[in-house]
Amino acid sequence: MPRLTLRIVLALFVLSAAPATAVPLAAADSLEPVVARTAMASTGHPDASRAALQILRQGGNAVDAAVATGFALAVVSPDAGNLGGGGFMVIRRPDGTATTWDFRETAPSGAWREMYTDGGLSSQVGHAAAGVPGTVAGLIAAHTAEGRLPLADVLAPAIELAQGQFLSGRNAILFNRYRDEFRQFESTARHFTTSDGRLWAVGERFEQPDLADVLRRIQRDGRDGFYRGRTADLIVAEMARGDGLITHADLQGYRAVERPVLTSTYRGHRLLMMGPPASGGIALAQALRAVEPFPLARWGLQSAEAVHLAGEALRRAFADRAFWLADPDFVDVPARALLAPRYVASRMASFDPARTTASAAVSHGTPPDLPAEGTETTHYSVVDGEGMAVATTVTLNDYFGSKVAVGGAGFFLNNEMDDFATAPGEPNFWGLVQGEANAVAPGKRMVSSMTPVILEDERGRLFMVAGSPGGSRIISTVFQVVTNVIDFGLNAQQAVALPRFHHQWLPDHMEFEGGLPDATREGLGERGWLLDRLVRFGAANVVVVRYDDRGVRTLEGGADPRRDDDDARGY
């Protein structure tokens, strides 16, 4: 059999054998995590996980490996991995100190508040949907501050992949599914549809020479290889092919921001999280604080009691998110006050174990001690041999972002502008209703649901690295992964594989994946929940660290079965 045909047949077999869905509770006992002693990477693509391990074996630390993973994902997962989007990174060093990098996109300087209403532009598709990309600045900044290997080494795996990869089933399916959208834009059609109009085949060799050149420029010139010179010229030229607003000055002025880590606790564990403009840290911590007084473990994994409580906790967290969350450089966000135990308890005072609270009756709360200060995405978790840990989530927002690829550069631009409250009070792509604080303004970062998180155990040791894609559903996904491990004692693979539920205040219904037990759904219905079935959401990538009596650690990697390409590996 010719090599390509053999690859296609094998890939189709793997594709049909993979569950690509949640695993019901009844089948969860047999799920085993990937186990390793020294280091682990759980990412959205096997080649990205391989890149991480290659860099770790070369003597790189977890940040080197995370940066290599980020660039590799931009090549092998172009629906979500990116150079043209943004994200967040949480880092815990071996000595327990921690930091975060915010490389969320910003609104171009020419943006204005009514651009998607009176201005008639689209925040979801096309050039005007793109914010100024932050990923390259963020990865380079994190590498400069924390990395150990030269940038040239860290970019090498991505450049090699850009020279040619064999298309995974997931990539071939996504490219084919979106080809009509790709054809709307000349540059996208050129880079991401076949030259003779046929469908992409699984296992077909896919070469990205223009993207390889962009990566080489970054390898040579660091952030200037993207924000200045030829790459910047290509981005600005692409803007002129549509109604894009990104200018040379916007690109040169973009900065990743190092922000203090946001901390909270849950059942003796310490959470290290991303603060605003990511909403995920605050919402996750609020929801965990809200359920902490209740005996989840006694009620049982995926029991109606536990899911009802979690839904009510998420309802209140999302109502606060809609009102309070914004870019902290523009709006005072009372992060600490929103996490105060007394405040969260006051929000749960109206919780009724027997009935839902209508979202119409739950608006945002007002913390009493306000200080004077004022699907698509991909997540990866990396732990190195010295105990350094990195949780990174990056996104273009929707699959392939704005659907606009930069001509001659071969990477997609985000449609992150839709994460602003483009029309305050109206739902966005994710159905989120958001407030004035998150309105569009030049240079402002749009609120994100991304929730990269690192947890320490009761003894202050590294315990877990987690995160997920899924837009607004990221927050409920990460909430369930954390409680699955801490409350219900699941291993890393079980924690990511079980069916999930989601509630986000508005719309006032609970989404659930197939496989949630029938008795649970009946119990939720009796409590007044409107239930809406979704095929699947989220794709969590997790590392859990276990210690024996002598403190010797074992790493468990969990890769979400909902996406064929998700992959955990270690050594």
Ligand code: GLY
């Ligand atoms: N673009 C999805 C998010 O950041 O929430």
